[in-house]
Amino acid sequence: MSGDRSKAARHRPTIHDVAAAAGVSRGTVSRALNGGRNVSPAALEAVLKAVRTTGYVANPAARSLVTQRAHSVAFVLTEPQQRLFEDPNFSILLQGCTQELAELDVPVLLMTASTEVERKRTSRFIAAGHVDGVLLVSSHTGNPLIDDLHDSGIPVVACGKPIGFENRVAYAAADDRSGARLMVEHLRSRGRRRIATITGPPDTPGGVERLAGYRDVLGADATPELIAHGDYSRVGGEAAMASLLERAPDLDAVFVASDLMAAGALNVLHDSGRRVPEDVAVGGFDDSSIATSTRPALTTVRQPFQRITREMVRLLMEQIRGEPPAAAILPTELVVRAST
Amino acid sequence: MSGDRSKAARHRPTIHDVAAAAGVSRGTVSRALNGGRNVSPAALEAVLKAVRTTGYVANPAARSLVTQRAHSVAFVLTEPQQRLFEDPNFSILLQGCTQELAELDVPVLLMTASTEVERKRTSRFIAAGHVDGVLLVSSHTGNPLIDDLHDSGIPVVACGKPIGFENRVAYAAADDRSGARLMVEHLRSRGRRRIATITGPPDTPGGVERLAGYRDVLGADATPELIAHGDYSRVGGEAAMASLLERAPDLDAVFVASDLMAAGALNVLHDSGRRVPEDVAVGGFDDSSIATSTRPALTTVRQPFQRITREMVRLLMEQIRGEPPAAAILPTELVVRAST
DNA sequence: AACCGCGCTGTGAACGTGCACAGTAGTTGC
DNA sequence: GCAACTACTGTGCACGTTCACAGCGCGGTT
Structure with missing residues (x-):
């Protein structure tokens, strides 16, 4: 074992070794490996064979140094730590981005910026040039990280509309408002008339837009006692549902702005003796893995x-x-599943 | 905006710029920044001031090139993609490692090796020297990735005992067997006599050790019809519970080898009309966030x-x-919570 | 015959850092 | 008074790669 180790660690083959083995120069090896333009078939073959026999893999640091590119990307999460593993959405986003980038041979660095200390560390780290770009997952507005990133001029893409930076920072987002309308219209079509809602935090795009969609459909029926604010957490959903039941005990439907909060709401409805969907229809948002694991399964x-x-x-x-x-x-x- | 960008991108300050600004040489700057040994107080102060005014941050690629260290670490997941976001355990591990390493200023690269293509990509990537070490989260044995890593001689730490590599690969693991004993003894102390179990896969340390702990306590009472195998997924837990109910309808307790499977088992018990814990006590394993979100909450x-x-x-x-x-x-x- | 363009090749110069080494000044010891 | 030592500083080199440039042979055009 230690023999293997020292052998492997003794000396990693460099481009020089490959060049020597193939009987060509460094430049030709480099060209052969990066696109292969202007390389004779014979030289190309010799290089590829030499790469195989030597087990050569290019040194990323040396490459980065000269190309001025890190060839990697950061995935930055500004939410409280808890969120990462409570809400499957974040895992899905992380997983999706990682996989998408792996196909481009771009590794993903995972960083958090929940606390002030972390934010500074992350800003500094990104400013150091460790990465070529940032995927920013931060639902709440007002995090100074986005200022730091924007100032440093590094490419950034936000997940969800970055309130206050819509025109300066790139983003990808679902059409929250239309989605909310779809759900509320569906609840209406099921004959529900007292439709409440549990929103996301008002400083998040989902909190604002999904409420707007709800209001679009209900108009004057969207009375204040039917609207409760949540924080995208399960316990937040439970608290909001309890508050709604107190203020509007006659409600017959709830549109909840996230599946996780909806799961909490279902528990509270169950504890209050109400049947879902017979007494109260419940609609969620996201279609995360939670939606199929609740009883009843979540529309x-x-x-x-x-x-x-x-x-x-x-x-x-x-x-x-x-x-x-x-x-x-x-x-x-x-x-549509069983909860409506 | 584009002014800022081009200004920021025009030229990142190097150690030369700092040296010039501080009126010292590169070597002194380097020493001042790396430990500060053998640097006069005056020089140290001048350097720190120059770093502040120039906004200098060391170029990681150049540093890596000369130190032969990547100063980063990979977190590699060999489980099917699905697992990452279905089972909170993985998120917790990822989160914990990231946070722990962030304090050491070591970034974490997230990689998966679920498919053959991914495994090759990941092996190759790690062999390239992008990282100094690997945190390996792979419950199943037999994944050739661990061979690749071991052969390449890179430092590896597994999460859970790496079956077949116990003596060659470092690992951290919970004491599964004792934990299982704790639970089964607890169920017995509650007066349960027909205690079934849903295990993890037999090619995982948790699948083997937790079953062994169960057997330690029950001895001859651990009859085959009381043992069902799961795969650590929710639906796996549901299927195993259904199978147990068919084979041993008189069971009065179940020890489930993971909380996620236990959540599935709870649903099936509920659907079968059994009350928890009155008719059947249910014990999980992990104490993940799932445990407090089930009804009843999970022991x-x-x-x-x-x-x-x-x-x-x-x-x-x-x-x-x-x-x-x-x-x-x-x-x-x-x-101990409400389910036992 | 001289010239040009083309495809291919080798070579030198970066990229920015850490480290070994040599060197300097000041202090101490004998 | 000289050597030895200490505390600090500057300089050259190496890390491994890419890129620009120059060189070279060769066929075709002027």
Whole structure:
């Protein structure tokens, strides 16, 4: 074992070794490996064979040093730590971006910026040039990280509309407002008349837009006692549901702005003795893995996470290539299950 | 805006700029920044001031090139993609490791190796020297990635005992067997006599050890019809519970080897008309966020995730510094809630 | 015959840092 | 008074790669 180790660690083959083995120069090896332009078939073959026999893999640091590119990207989460593992949305986004970028051979660095200390560390780290771009997942507005990033001039793509930076920072987002309308219209079509809502935080795009969609459909029926604010957490959903039941005990439907909060709401409704959907219909938002694990399974609005992550990556790569920031708004879809 | 960008991008200050601004040489700047040994107070102050005025941040690629260290670490997940966001355990581990390493200023690269293509990409990437070490989260045995990593001689720490590599690869793990004993003894103390179990996959340490703990306590009472195998997924837990109910309808308790599977089991018990814990007591394993979100809340065995991640990071850093691989076994704890 | 363009090749110069080494000034010891 | 030591400083080199440039042979055009 230690023999293997020292052998492997003794000396990693460099481009010189490959050149020597192939009987050509460094330049030819480099050209053969990066696109292969202006390389004779014989030389190309010799190089590829030498790469195989030597087990050569290019040194990323040396490459980065000369190309002035890190060839990697950061995934930055500004939400409280808790969120990452409580709400599956973040995992799905992370997973999607990682996979999308892996196909481009771009590794993803995971960083958080929940606290002030972390934010400074992350800003500094990104300013150091460790990464070529940033995928920013931060629903709340007002985090100074986005200022730092914007000032440093590094390409950034936000997930969800970055309130206050809509025109300066690229983003990919679901069409929250239309999605909310779809759900509320669906609840109406089921004959519900007292439709309440649990919103996201008012400083998040989802909190604002999904409430707007709800109001679009209900108009004057959207009375204050039917609206409760949540914080996208399960316990937040429970608290909001309890508050709604107190203020509007006659409600017959609830549109909840996230599946996780809806799961909390379902528990509270269950504890209060109400049946879902017979007494109260419940609609969620996201279509995350939670939606199929509740009893009853949740009718919800599907966010096209795969398209979102794909667009985020595309928009980021565009900017890294020098193009200006752009935005992508993606359509949502109603998924009807047992809770309505 | 574009003014700012081009200004920021025009030229990043190098160590030369700092040296010039401080009126000293490169070497002095380097020494001042790396430990500050053998630097006069005056020079140190001048350097720090120059760093502030120029906004200098060391170029990581140049540093890596000369130190032969990447100063970063990979977190590699070999489970199917799905797992990352279905089972909160992985998110917790990821989060914990990231946070622990962030304090050491070591970034974490997230990679997956679920498919053959991904495995090759990941192996190749790690062999390229992008990272100094690997945190490997892979419950199943038989994944060739661990061979690749071991062959390449890179420091590795596994989460959970790496079956087949126990003596060659470092790992941190909870004491699964004792934890299982704790739970089964608890169920017995509640007066349960027909205690079934849903195991993890037999090619995972958790699948083997937790079953062994169950057998330790029950002895001859651990009859085959009381044992069902799951795959750590929710639907796997549902299927196993359904199978148990068919084979042993008189069971009065179930020890489930993960909280996620236990959540599935609870749903099936509920659908079958059984009350928990009156008719059937249910015990989980992990104490993940799921445990408090089920109805009733889940009695479970707490894995000390924070200590596990801390040990993983410590063991990895040790190896990177050249010390031999070691292992850490951490104690578990019974957490009693409403389901037993 | 001289010239040009083309496809291919080798070579030198960066990229920005850390480290070994040599050197300097000031202090101490004998 | 000289050597030895200490505390600090500057300089050259190396890390491994890419890129621009120059060189070279060769066929075709003027």
